[in-house]
Amino acid sequence: MYSEKVMHMFKGCRREEMAPHIYTVAQTAYRAMLMNRQDQSIVLLGSSGSGKTASCQHLVQYLATIAGTSGNKVFSVEKWQALYTVLEAFGNSPTIMNGNATRFSQILSLDFDQAGQVSSASVQTMLLEKLRVARRPSSEATFNVFYYLLACGDSTLRTELHFNHLAENNIFGIVPLSKPEEKQKAAQQFSKLQAAMKVLGISPDEQKACWFILAAIYHLGAAGATKAGRKQFARHEWAQKAAYLLGCSLEELSSAIFKHQPKGSLQRSTSFRQGPEENSSGDATGPKLSALECVEGMASGLYSELFTLLVSLVNRALKSSQNSLCSMMIVDTPGFQNPELGGSARGASFEELCHNYTQDRLQALFHERTFVQELERYKEENVELAFDDLEPAGVDSVAVVDQASHQALVRSLARPEESRGLLWLLEEEAVVPGGTDEALVERLFSYYGPQEGDKKGQSPLLRSSKPHHFLLGHSHNTNWVEYNVEGWRNYAKQNPAMQNAPRLLQDSQKKIISNLFAGRAGSAMVLSGSIAGLEGGSQLALRRATSMRKTFTTGVAAVKKKSLCIQIKLQVDALIDTIRKSKVHFVHCLLPVAEGWVGEPRSASSRRVSSSSELDLPPGEHCEAGLLPLDIALLRSQIRGSRLLDALRMYRQGGPFSSFPLTPPVLPFLPWPVSLPFLASFPALAGLSPLPRFLPCPGQSLSPSSPPSLEPSLFFPTPVPFSCPGPTLSIPSDGRAG
Numbered sequence: 117m118y119s120e121k122v123m124h125m126f127k128g129c130r131r132e133e134m135a136p137h138i139y140t141v142a143q144t145a146y147r148a149m150l151m152n153r154q155d156q157s158i159v160l161l162g163s164s165g166s167g168k169t170a171s172c173q174h175l176v177q178y179l180a181t182i183a184g185t186s187g188n189k190v191f192s193v194e195k196w197q198a199l200y201t202v203l204e205a206f207g208n209s210p211t212i213m214n215g216n217a218t219r220f221s222q223i224l225s226l227d228f229d230q231a232g233q234v235s236s237a238s239v240q241t242m243l244l245e246k247l248r249v250a251r252r253p254s255s256e257a258t259f260n261v262f263y264y265l266l267a268c269g270d271s272t273l274r275t276e277l278h279f280n281h282l283a284e285n286n287i288f289g290i291v292p293l294s295k296p297e298e299k300q301k302a303a304q305q306f307s308k309l310q311a312a313m314k315v316l317g318i319s320p321d322e323q324k325a326c327w328f329i330l331a332a333i334y335h336l337g338a339a340g341a342t343k344a345g346r347k348q349f350a351r352h353e354w355a356q357k358a359a360y361l362l363g364c365s366l367e368e369l370s371s372a373i374f375k376h377q378p379k380g381s382l383q384r385s386t387s388f389r390q391g392p393e394e395n396s397s398g399d400a401t402g403p404k405l406s407a408l409e410c411v412e413g414m415a416s417g418l419y420s421e422l423f424t425l426l427v428s429l430v431n432r433a434l435k436s437s438q439n440s441l442c443s444m445m446i447v448d449t450p451g452f453q454n455p456e457l458g459g460s461a462r463g464a465s466f467e468e469l470c471h472n473y474t475q476d477r478l479q480a481l482f483h484e485r486t487f488v489q490e491l492e493r494y495k496e497e498n499v500e501l502a503f504d505d506l507e508p509a510g511v512d513s514v515a516v517v518d519q520a521s522h523q524a525l526v527r528s529l530a531r532p533e534e535s536r537g538l539l540w541l542l543e544e545e546a547v548v549p550g551g552t553d554e555a556l557v558e559r560l561f562s563y564y565g566p567q568e569g570d571k572k573g574q575s576p577l578l579r580s581s582k583p584h585h586f587l588l589g590h591s592h593n594t595n596w597v598e599y600n601v602e603g604w605r606n607y608a609k610q611n612p613a614m615q616n617a618p619r620l621l622q623d624s625q626k627k628i629i630s631n632l633f634a635g636r637a638g639s640a641m642v643l644s645g646s647i648a649g650l651e652g653g654s655q656l657a658l659r660r661a662t663s664m665r666k667t668f669t670t671g672v673a674a675v676k677k678k679s680l681c682i683q684i685k686l687q688v689d690a691l692i693d694t695i696r697k698s699k700v701h702f703v704h705c706l707l708p709v710a711e712g713w714v715g716e717p718r719s720a721s722s723r724r725v726s727s728s729s730e731l732d733l734p735p736g737e738h739c740e741a742g743l744l745p746l747d748i749a750l751l752r753s754q755i756r757g758s759r760l761l762d763a764l765r766m767y768r769q770g771g772p773f774s775s776f777p778l779t780p781p782v783l784p785f786l787p788w789p790v791s792l793p794f795l796a797s798f799p800a801l802a803g804l805s806p807l808p809r810f811l812p813c814p815g816q817s818l819s820p821s822s823p824p825s826l827e828p829s830l831f832f833p834t835p836v837p838f839s840c841p842g843p844t845l846s847i848p849s850d851g852r853a854g
């Protein structure tokens with residue numbers, strides 16, 4: 117399905133010649149880029165575990181293989197595999213929804229030269245769940261790399277990292293894997309990671325610096341923190357190991373974590389070597405934080421710096437000074453998170469809200485590009501379309517999260533009646549004396565909760581029977597997620613220990629650490645800690661970085677960029693602004709089944725999947741397709757939430773005027789082997805007929821001599837070829853672009 121042989125079947129094809137496959141998207145975008153000399157983006161949408169990252173890897177593999185790289189080999193197949201190995205190790209972790217879930221958002225950009233070959237590449241990352249190293253939902257794990265390192269079999273390295281005797285307790289819950297086969301696999305993954313880092317030109321010293329920082333985080337977890345009295349480590353012997361690995365003294369580490377200096381004294385010129393402010397009596401001038409929160413802050417600050425550094429090291433390996441013409445951006449963000457789908461009864465966390473908010477914003481972009489702009493075009497052409505009732509996708513749940521008060525620049529607390537989203541409310545409730553979780557939830561409901569006279573299901577916000585909980589309807593109220601706001605106000609508080617982490621690394625007496633981090637706090641790294649990878653190795657990469665910085669420095673952002681909650685919105689703004697400048701191709705990935713539903717459909721879940729078609733199966737009913745079971749209700753709710761049906765109907769009605777190519781741009785992708793059988797039933801699910809005949813039966817092989825061709829009329833009864841007049845540009849003579 118994803119072999120090189122199959123790739124060559126797609127090479128040079130036009131969209132109408134290709135069957136639904138992830139390579140169709142890659143080939144279509146690549147061809148459009150060459151034809152129009154315009155930047156392209158491929159944005160993957162869907163639930164956690166629906167196959168976005170796997171699809172991204174197939175996209176990159178296709179482009180790297182088919183387009184080829186210029187002589188400099190900046191983006192060889194070996195390098196992109198190494199890139200994903202590194203990012204997966206440091207940025208992924210097992211969650212209840214996915215055994216290898218991505219915990220950060222990324223834009224992987226491939227820059228192409230005149231000849232259509234990859235000339236350089238870069239990656240920008242944002243929204244890393246950095247607090248996961250210290251705290252995470254129960255039954256979830258930390259980042260993969262900790263398990264790999266703890267399983268490493270190199271005795272010299274283990275001794276250097278003080279891993280020969282591991283602590284019995286770790287407040288971060290970072291513990292080695294217990295099953296021998298898991299340990300063995302993790303040790304193999306560690307070797308694979310080391311090899312990948314080597315491919316990316318990360319030197320042995322640079323690698324060692326990474327292991328030291330990771331081991332220091334582990335030992336900080338073992339050191340723990342006092343629960344009452346003076347803020348300090350609970351077990352100093354482990355803190356001593358952490359300090360040694362970071363290249364500082366125990367006093368320096370302790371000061372950076374617990375003794376926070378008065379506001380304004382943490383200037384760049386200040387060094388821990390000059391000694392902490394001795395008169396500092398704990399954190400009297402800063403936010404009220406417990407000793408545990410201070411240690412957590414340092415651990416997540418160190419991890420965030422390490423992750424930012426790794427992204428720069430990866431970009432160093434991918435950059436080139438060669439001229440590029442256009443870029444292809446592949447956007448992968450953590451999918452929709454819903455603990456209920458993972459079979460858990462806990463409320464969703466703040467991080468999960470941030471990921472869901474990002475997905476909603478991307479869906480809103482899909483809505484804008486697919487419907488709003490298309491309808492405007494139809495209007496210009498005087499084509500009547502019955503799409504008046506089209507509601508904006510995701511706007512409601514987006515507003516609940518990020519809507520700014522009109523007075524955002526003025527103190528909005530002075531205008532309590534003016535509605536503003538959760539991120540703004542969090543900021544206010546965190547500073548207001550006596551702010552509580554109850555007050556936060558009540559204020560949210562007063563602005564966005566169901567009002568008298570509202571139709572049922574109109575409000576995106578619903579009350580839960582549990583205190584501090586609320587339900588938010590994502591994806592057009594098809595995906596209700598129950599959140600628990602306990603502890604969320606802390607996300608709005610600055611954690612001085614987290615802010616001290618970069619300087620601790622820059623001042624390290626271990627040269628292998630300080631050399632890597634020294635000079636990284638300059639202006640080029642303004643967005644460090646939120647957006648990483650802005651160094652810019654090529655002209656196009658610099659342009660992207662400049663555009664992202666601009667998002668943080670204009671309008672309300674300029675004033676609010678220091679607010680941790682508003683930074684979340686700004687990061688997503690930067691992501692969307694970057695994509696918006698290109699021609700966007702969307703890939704909708706669908707989750708075929710969910711752990712929480714398989715064999716045990718829960719009434720609450722079923723109730724939340726609204727449906728009206730006569731094709732409805734009883735809630736939670738499954739059907740077999742190929743080798744995997746499909747949860748029809750779950751699939752239907754995802755299709756409805758993503759507005760795929762509306763997009764298809766619009767294509768049908770638009771006919772000759774539709775700018776959709778003959779193959780709709782919205783075919784969903786499911787993990788193989790589900791995808792083909794599922795696609796065969798998609799029109800039935802969607803209420804369209806007849807069934808398409810272009811799909812091979814399960815098991816039927818695709819022959820290279822007869823590329824997977826599609827008879828569009830079978831899928832869409834009224835297609836008329838629509839050729840879009842455009843400039844004829846030179847295409848590489850080897851026919852790469854078809």
Ligand SMILES: Nc1ncnc2c1ncn2[C@@H]1O[C@H](COP(=O)(O)OP(=O)(O)OP(=O)(O)O)[C@@H](O)[C@H]1O
Pocket residue numbers: 162163164165166167168169170171213214216217218219449450451452705786787788789
């Ligand atoms: N096309 C495919 N063929 C085989 N397996 C697949 C395919 N796509 C996804 N999978 C499997 O599904 C699982 C989840 O995939 P993946 O991690 O890509 O999901 P995701 O949407 O990126 O999730 P998240 O949003 O949590 O990062 C993985 O185990 C992956 O191997």
